[in-house]
Amino acid sequence: MNRAAIDLWVGVFVAIGLSALLFLALKVGNLAGNDMKEAYLLHARFDNIGSLKVRAPVKSAGVVVGRVTEIGFDPESYTAVVTLAIDARYRFPRDTFATINTSGLLGEQYVAFEVGGDAEMLAPNDTIKKTQSAVVLEKLIGQFMFNKAAETENNK
Numbered sequence: 001m002n003r004a005a006i007d008l009w010v011g012v013f014v015a016i017g018l019s020a021l022l023f024l025a026l027k028v029g030n031l032a033g034n035d036m037k038e039a040y041l042l043h044a045r046f047d048n049i050g051s052l053k054v055r056a057p058v059k060s061a062g063v064v065v066g067r068v069t070e071i072g073f074d075p076e077s078y079t080a081v082v083t084l085a086i087d088a089r090y091r092f093p094r095d096t097f098a099t100i101n102t103s104g105l106l107g108e109q110y111v112a113f114e115v116g117g118d119a120e121m122l123a124p125n126d127t128i129k130k131t132q133s134a135v136v137l138e139k140l141i142g143q144f145m146f147n148k149a150a151e152t153e154n155n156k
Contacts, residue, residue, distance in 0.1 A: 038087075095129075
């Protein structure tokens with residue numbers, strides 16, 4: 001094989017490798033295209049969203065049913081307002097409960113829907129009334145340490 005052919009094959013394999021890395025980076029970053037053909041928006045208010053980010057998944061029963069599209073702050077109620085784009089194929093009852101959960105111990109945060117039993121469904125641009133904020137690990141550790149210190153003081 002001559003030098004030009006070897007250089008050509010090396011170039012082809014490098015190009016394939018770089019495109020594979022780009023594909024994986026986009027998949028990991030949730031940027032590889034929108035899998036929802038049509039979506040409707042819902043809003044939810046949380047006291048604390050932790051490290052929830054735009055493009056975070058919205059899951060119900062472990063299945064991704066939407067994405068976080070916008071995060072804002074309401075200066076009147078001092079709460080975070082999260083806008084969710086939900087795939088039009090999925091409808092949820094009006095008493096659906098939205099919580100912010102974490103994948104694993106230190107993984108990404110996502111919005112989870114716990115479905116209620118109401119016969120009436122949420123309409124586009126409705127606000128989910130029942131929400132639970134993110135659990136902040138640092139706050140839990142601080143409370144645990146404070147409680148242990150208080151127990152030690154009381155036992156003396």
